[in-house]
Amino acid sequence: MPKSWIAANLEYKKAGYELLSYLATREGRLHATWLNPVDREQKDVSTQVVDNHFPSLTRQLPEVAWDEREIHDLFGYRPEGHPDLRPLIRTPRWPHDFYPLRTRSNIPPQWLDVEPDNPAKTVTGDGITIMKVGPTHAGIIESGHFVFSLIGENVLYLDAHLFQNHRGVELLLEDRTIEDVRRIVSRICAGDSVSHQTNWALAVETLARWTAEPPLALRRIILLECERVLSHLNDLAQIPAGVGFQRAHQLALAIKEYWQQGLKRLFGHRFLFDTVRPGEAAATTPDDLGALVRELRRRWVPWRRLVEAHHGFNDRMAGVGIVKPQDVTRFGAQGVVARAAGKALDARSILPLYDDMAVQFIQESAGDVKARFYVRVAELEESLRLLEESARRLRRWGSNDSSPFIEDPSDLSGRTVTFTESPHGLNVHDITLARGRVTRYHIRAGTYRNWPLLAHTVPGNAVADFPLINKSFELCYSCVDR
Amino acid sequence: MSHFKHALQIRHVDAGSCNGCEQELTALTSQAYDWQRFGLDIVASARHADALLVTGPTSDTMARPLTHVFNAIASPKIRIAFGDCAAGCGVFENAYAVHSQRQRSDLVIRGCPPDPEQALDALRNWMQRSRDSADGEIPRPIPNDHDQGSQEAD
Structure with a gap:
């Protein structure tokens, strides 16, 4: 019932519900839990992942873009139609078959012997400067990696690479x-x-x-x-x-x-x-x-x-x-x-x-x-x-x-x-x-x-x-x- | 001459911390503890640092940047493990993306997070031992019950 999965979630969003959780399970279930802020009722919308695929909600519901990328990274379930499926948590060091929340057979994994940086998304063109900040910082701050595309001193685009502190x-x-x-x-x-x-x-x-x-x-x-x-x-x-x-x-x-x-x-x-x-x-x-x-x-x-x-x-x-x-x-x-x-x-x-x-x-x-x-x-x-x-x-x-x-x-x-x-x-x-x-x-x-x-x-x-x-x-x- | 007699300039790297250690480090720089009185400070570049101070249990993604920062610090240099996670006895120890084999630290400051006052004492004691130690020798780490076996290098 892929259609009703998308439609049901959009219905709650339009009705002013708040998305509490977008959960994937090892058994291939997806649950979106919505909260009605007025009567406090929770509604659960659920679907089954089929052949490691499920219909993406992101185009209609941009707030779940990261949730779906995370599910893709940690479970290997692919959100079909997601506009930006770059790795969110995974790095080039993760073995290609390592999906920690789906199978526990290869934990801890054999990390690959490469740098952990994912390619950054930047703007290209005349006069554009790329400025990278992090993941280690000049002060006392948690680790994050930020890639700015600048024209002069104005920011055109910011690509934030978080999850440097992902521990599992x-x-x-x-x-x-x-x-x-x-x-x-x-x-x-x-x-x-x-x-x-x-x-x-x-x-x-x-x-x-x-x-x-x-x-x-x-x-x-x-x-x-x-x-x-x-x-x-x-x-x-x-x-x-x-x-x-x-x-x-x-x-x-x-x-x-x-x-x-x-x-x-x-x-x-x-x-x-x-x-x-x-x-x-x-x-x-x-x-x-x-x-x-x-x-x-x-x-x-x-x-x-x-x-x-x-x-x-x-x-x-x-x-x-x-x-x-x-x-x-x-x-x-x-x-x-x-x-x-x-x-x-x-x-x-x-x-x-x-x-x-x-x-x-x-x-x-x-x-x-x-x-x-x-x-x-x-x-x-x-x-x-x-x-x-x-x-x-x-x-x-x-x-x-x-x-x-x-x-x-x-x-x-x-x-x-x-x-x-x-x-x-x-x-x-x-x-x-x-x-x-x-x-x-x-x-x-x-x-x-x-x-x-x-x-x-x-x-x-x-x-x-x-x-x-x-x-x-x-x-x-x-x-x-x- | 012995090293770090009067000053210890520190580069901090968070390798998977919960931000508790960071907040206590910030407290150490604030007027309440004012660790600059004792020659301690956070510096913006590894090139200016005498010490790498690590917080967090070393996530896989931060392991390499951590090494790069340590390598960028000129010798003589030391490594400080700040907090239980960095000391190898924090709650995240067995998570899949945490490296349990960590490098040996010259100074281990326990606590979750370390109390700023006790952390300041630990740092000052270490500098005192550095003053007292033989020429050019960096004080050996204080043995710690909770250290990983791999940290006991001798």
Whole structure:
């Protein structure tokens, strides 16, 4: 039923559904899972791969271009009609018959003795300069390889080669017991760790038909919002660095350092690794949380005044790296990037966890660096408000604990798709368990759909604007590369 | 004379990190830890560096660029493994695109990610040992329980 596969998916897109996950399995099934943001229903569209081929959705649904290239690379299933099937994750070093998620016979593979670079896509013509950046960088940055086609100082085309950090995390998670998964999931991405951990906990609990009671749910909200504050502080520190505004950069790093020392004191880890697990979450006291947030506000307010009053900084951000609303829809953009260009989606509005928190959602319309900067500023303040509200509730509720989680999860089976709003956008895990062990674990991080949008946004800007635009997107590599 | 007595200029390469080590390295450069006080800094080119600092478990795709960077650093030079992944005991160790046979490091800084304060201590101690060591000799690696067998070169 190839026609209905394409038609059914397009129908959900047109009806305003959000694509959560595009999953391929070893058995040759493809699943597209769509979420209705209004009634919260999930719809699964499925098809069978025939002779290692399936009809590509990319021409009608450009946001899945990378998903299909990834399936092609890791499973060897060919999306028929895909406009650009260059390798995404594979490199010339991969043996030609090595499809790690389809067959496990040749793992680890015999890597070929060649350089890992895939050919870059460039513009050719008179006066065009090709500028390559990466994969190793001049500063402290994750590894990515960017090939710019320039005319003068203007970018004509950007070919972003990511997946330099591809380790094979999805396969690494297979066959693991529920206890074993936790430490790995916690480290998929330091910027979104709590979000990843929560997705995993929600998945196990969903399959166990167990729901966290309000005290546990509140502990998770506290951790998720603490992570949002941390991540937004990091991103807000990096954007001034992109224009040489060292004072704002250093002061923001100092605020971030204060926050991390607080997280370590309250929850035991500077990035909140290993704080959420099925049936549990790290706890703190209302006094400690209240004091932490109060002191953060004391440091934050002068910083906000400093950046708001700096005309040069604000002028520098305005009108640069504009994301158009139609591209947000076309690329399925997520998170701050989408909300700074007029898209309303914040997964906290759909997640039952947040139902009685009355989150105020932030939106801007300009779609430029400045809009992304100030969406983060406002979201950080909203997270502080949520943390203050959480501290009040903690005090009201005392330390009455939730009912214990099922003792033996070793019998859990089934597939579930869970999501949270990570600091970088809608973060989705598509998890299948069989008798308490993982048989498939697919991770679709918030930044996955934003990377192609970044590459699309940069052309038309000056090449010197790239660091600034890049930092304002602040996309993770690790949870995309996996 | 002994090497790296007063300064250690570092080229950083991420070979599959989760960005936690990177953020802590950035913290080390910030005013809270201000590692430049001790002659430590990240430099933009391998040609300016005394040390290669690796984060991450070495993904296959980054293995060659990593070697190229190390080769581009003039001798004498050292290799620093920063964080559990680079030290060979991180959570990604058995993933299919991770190289478990890694090069020996002169300094291994454990932690997931390493605490900046402890990392700074480790770096300063290493420089102290360099000052104390015999002429021209780079301090031998401190044996580490969790190191891969292949790293125990002698």
